[in-house]
């Protein structure tokens with residue numbers, strides 16, 4: 001396989017492509033492939049040029065931390081959950097998420113995801129929901145629990161924001177990860193729901209065009225169509 005990687009030495013330096021050869025088994029993940037290329041003391045490109053180790057980020061290597069989010073063959077995906085055997089052809093192109101500032105090679109700064117949540121005070125806080133007509137707590141409905149459980153799996157990996165046609169870093173639309181947490185807060189803390197209503201409308205509701213491409217790339221399968229419709233209601 002030929003592995004083409006978009007590299008960038010420093011945050012504002014010029015990006016450039018480098019190609020590497022790989023002739024091993026295809027039942028490994030892209031994360032393992034990056035490790036493989038980085039393993040030797042001498043990292044050599046397809047053209048035989050010595051180069052530096054490829055910068056990328058990982059932690060769990062099993063799809064639960066979100067650190068390894070990159071773009072593989074133009075599709076935003078987790079490197080540790082994408083296997084070479086599932087990719088078409090013998091050429092693989094890897095680049096960093098481009099909706100976030102690049103720190104080095106495939107490493108990006110996704111702190112804006114957390115900063116936006118802090119700025120709008122979107123935290124669960126204490127459990128506080130009113131009773132419904134049957135005297136049950138609103139979120140005691142089993143159906144709600146299922147969606148809450150899925151929403152709570154959000155990795156804050158940024159893949160949904162990478163694919164979103166409306167999300168531009170630094171603009172007033174905070175993306176699906178923000179809406180996801182608004183849903184969690186709204187379904188668990190009624191008083192806080194009143195407080196974040198304005199933020200949700202301002203930073204998500206007004207600009208989401210419901211392309212729902214976020215659902216196609218979410219590595220944990222959060223049903224955004226359900227969470228967004230509940231929030232809008």
Ligand code: FES
Nearest residue numbers: 059061065066080
């Ligand atoms: S390293 Fe944690 S999700 Fe890939």
